[in-house]
Amino acid sequence: MATENATTCAHQKTKMMEYKNMVKRGLALCGLLSLLSCGGHKPQFVGKPLLKHDSVQQTGYDTTKLSALSQFIKDSSRTTGMVVLYDGKVLFEYGDVSQVSYLASCRKSILSMLYGKHITNGTIDLNETIGNLGIEEDDGLLPIEKQATVDHIITARSGVFHLPANGGYDTRNVKTRGSVKPGSYFLYNNWDFNVGGAILEQYTGQSVYKELQEQLAIPLGFEDWNLKNQKKKWNKRKSRYAAYHIYVSPRDLAKMGQLMLNKGKWNDEQLIPKSWVDQSTSMVTPVDTVNARNGWTHNDMPQLSYGYMWWLLESFKDNADYEGAFSATGWGGQFLTVIPKRKLVIAHMTKMDKLSLWGFHYKGVSDLTYWKIVDRLMQSQTTK
Incomplete structure (x- = not known):
């Protein structure tokens, strides 16, 4: 019994x-x-459409190959919206390019853009420590962690191995807190990026979203922007600092890429200092370190280094045209890639609302599939 x-x-x-x-x-x-589910609010203001090429043939791209690219995307991916700009005008579109969606980690590269003018005009001091800025956690930061600078935060080298409010960070390479000197160890930790957003807000006195609206959405003429679509993710049991999630459309994302390709200039106005565009897309963490953190080899493609919240393409299929290219990358298939030598901007997105209820695994677009799309696009240009 x-x-x-x-x-x-x-x-x-x-x-x-x-x-x-x-x-x-x-x-x-x-x-x-x-x-x-954010993204349901209608555009806040009337934007300005991107110009389109009158003739694809005149761009040097093969229309047959571009049609084949569309078929490849349809057959091989879950892409919901893609815009390709060549020399500042629309070359190729796929899906609903006006659909507003979650950007995932692409938000970090956009934050990098927002830092530019404030660094150049002296509002933000990259050498200031987070301790002096009052960055703290409920369970306390260690004295050595408080020595991390703003520069360390926005290059993912703070050495602060604190839990972030959101997931999606590198858990395999986390070390014991206080075990490394700030600036000496690269770790893709959302704590750094979330604190980076909080630092921008502290220095400027307004939200990341207001900064985005004033610095980018209005002057670039976003067509699908609404401040109400933007939503932070909080989990104060883990961290005081929220993730500043961003929701935009592929065609508005493409405009941000074009601004970077233009070295920060738009319609004769320097929105982002050229010096910051150059600095933020320059290597801080080399390929070997990035490979080691991710378990990649030199046979994997593309080979990436890391700058100020931008991934930098050091090599891809031994194609010299990728020299100087850089990319924002987000979970599930969110990408913004700039290839200066080809005058190309690629904005690629998937609508983040298609969940598998058995395990909650979202089947988006993998990095491998995305880079196959990029490679096919590059091969579609027959004359330069």
């Missing part, structure tokens, strides 16, 4: 644990659905 009661009790505990896990999964799904 005692054995029977013990078995029943154990069975009840197992059922209760299963129920609790089911509730947790349900709450997590609701939270994720809430996070990904």
Whole structure:
């Protein structure tokens, strides 16, 4: 009888644990659905459409190959919107380019853009320590962690191995807190990036989203922007600093890429200092370190280094035309790639609302698939 009661009790505990896990999964799904459901508000203002090439043939691209590219995207990916600009005008479009969606980690590269003018005019001091700025956590930051500078924060080299408010960071290479000197160790940790957003807000006195609107959305003539679509993700049990998630459309994302290709200039106005465009897209963390952190080899493609919240293409299929190229990359298929030698900007997105209820795994577009798309695009140009 005692054995029977013990078995029943154990069975009840197992059922209760299963129920609790089911509730947790349900709450997590609701939270994720809430996070990904932003983007429903209509455009806040009338923007300015991108110009289109009158003739694709005159650009040196093969229309047959571009058609084949569209078919490849349809057959091989879950791309929902893609815009390619060549020499400042639309060369190629796929899907709904006006659909507003979650940018994932591409937000970090946009934050880098927003830092530019404030660094140049002296509002932001890259050498200031986070300790002096009052950056702190409820469980406390160590004295050595408080020595990290703003520069270390926005190059992912702070040495602060604190949990961020959101996931999607490199958990494999986290070290013991206080074990490294700030600036000496690269770790793709969302704590750094979230604090980077908080630092911008502290220095400027307004939100990341207001900065984005004033610095980029209005002067670039975004067509699908609305401040109400923007939403931070908080988890104060983990960290005081929220993730500043950004929601834009492919065609508005493409405009930001064109601004970077233009070295920060738009319609004769220098929106981002050229010096910052050059500095932010210059290597800080080399390929070998990036490969080591990710378990990649020199046979993997492309070979990437890291700058100020931009991924830099050091080599790709031994094609010299990729020299100087850089990219923003986000979970599930969000990309913004600039290839200066080809005068190309590629904005690629997937609508982040298609979830598999069994395991909650989103089937977006992998990095490998995206770079196959880019490679086919490059091969579509027959004359330069």
